[in-house]
Amino acid sequence: MAKAKQSSLSEEDIDHLRAELAAGRPAQVWFTSAAVGVEAGRSAKVVAFTDPAEGDYIQVRPTGEKDELSFSPAELTVEKPAPRKRTPAPASAPEPAAPAPVEHIYTPAPPPAKPKPAPAPPSVERKPAERKPAARKQAKPAEVTVTLVSTAEGEWTVDVQWGSRRTLKAAPVAASAVAQAAKLLPAEVDEAVDSVLSAARERHLARVEQLRAELEAAQRALDELTAEGT
Structure with a gap:
């Protein structure tokens, strides 16, 4: 079949x-x-x-x-191949029984002259033909895309796209690590990262000053209330 x-x-x-x-x-x-x-x-x-x-x-x-x-x-x-079927070995035929010996009565003839044996041809050793292994196809390396994203608060995340697969999505990264990596890249990358970090530092500094002023005002109010109660 x-x-x-x-x-x-x-x-x-x-x-x-x-x-x-x-x-x-x-x-x-x-x-x-x-x-x-x-x-x-x-x-x-x-x-x-x-x-x-x-x-x-x-x-x-x-x-x-x-x-x-x-x-x-x-x-x-996507079609799974059918399993291979093993063909059973044919049963060996029984050996025929040996015939019974038959006695022959004859008159022996003179033996013929023995011919000289012909020289045997030289033996030639045959080597098995070498089979070349089939060439295997190597997978082409996939492209890798690394994307850094910053927020207005100075927080950073990283995405990694490996070929058609996204292996990392919005993973948080320390701002100090981003700053160190940017210094090893072209000057345009270092300048862009430094501008984002500088703006974030200014916003956080202004917030700290505001909170410090609010804390001092609350402390003065607390001191006045404490003095009035004594």
């Missing part, structure tokens, strides 16, 4: 895989016979999508490996 050919990924399959990956549930796929460098029917997990114009834009991690490889939709399928 001919083996059914697995269908490659359709547009609906790719949309489903993208939705599962965005929800944090990497879906499982299998390699078709068109996949280069891997065995057909082997399973893998989808880890990322790159630009479809690249052709091999689906990044997967084969089961049991740590490397991420890139493949095209024709090399993958």
Whole structure:
């Protein structure tokens, strides 16, 4: 019986895989016979999508490996292959019984002359043909985008976008750490960060002066009330 050919990924399959990956549930796929460098029917997990114009834009991690490889939709399928059936070995036929010996009565003829044995041809050792391993596709490195966001109060957060996945969102960062990092970057970055920090310092200083004045006024009022009560 001919083996059914697995269908490659359709547009609906790719949309489903993208939705599962965005929800944090990497879906499982299998390699078709068109996949280069891997065995057909082997399973893998989808880890990322790159630009479809690249052709091999689906990044997967084969089961049991740590490397991420890139493949095209024709090399993958969402149809799980059927398990292979083992063909039982045919039962060996019983050995025929040995025939009973038959006694022959004959007159022996003179033995023929023995021919000289021909020289044996030299033996040639054959080496097995070397098979070149199939070239494996290496996953293309994903781009990383780091974004720093400041507030009017001088608070900072950081976002990290790794390829199509956001690995960090609005994580708080100390203003001192931002200032130190900015000094190692181009002057335009240091100038922009310093302007934000300076404005935040001025607002907090004005607030401290206001609170100090309110505290002194409250202290004087308390002293007057205490003096009147004595």
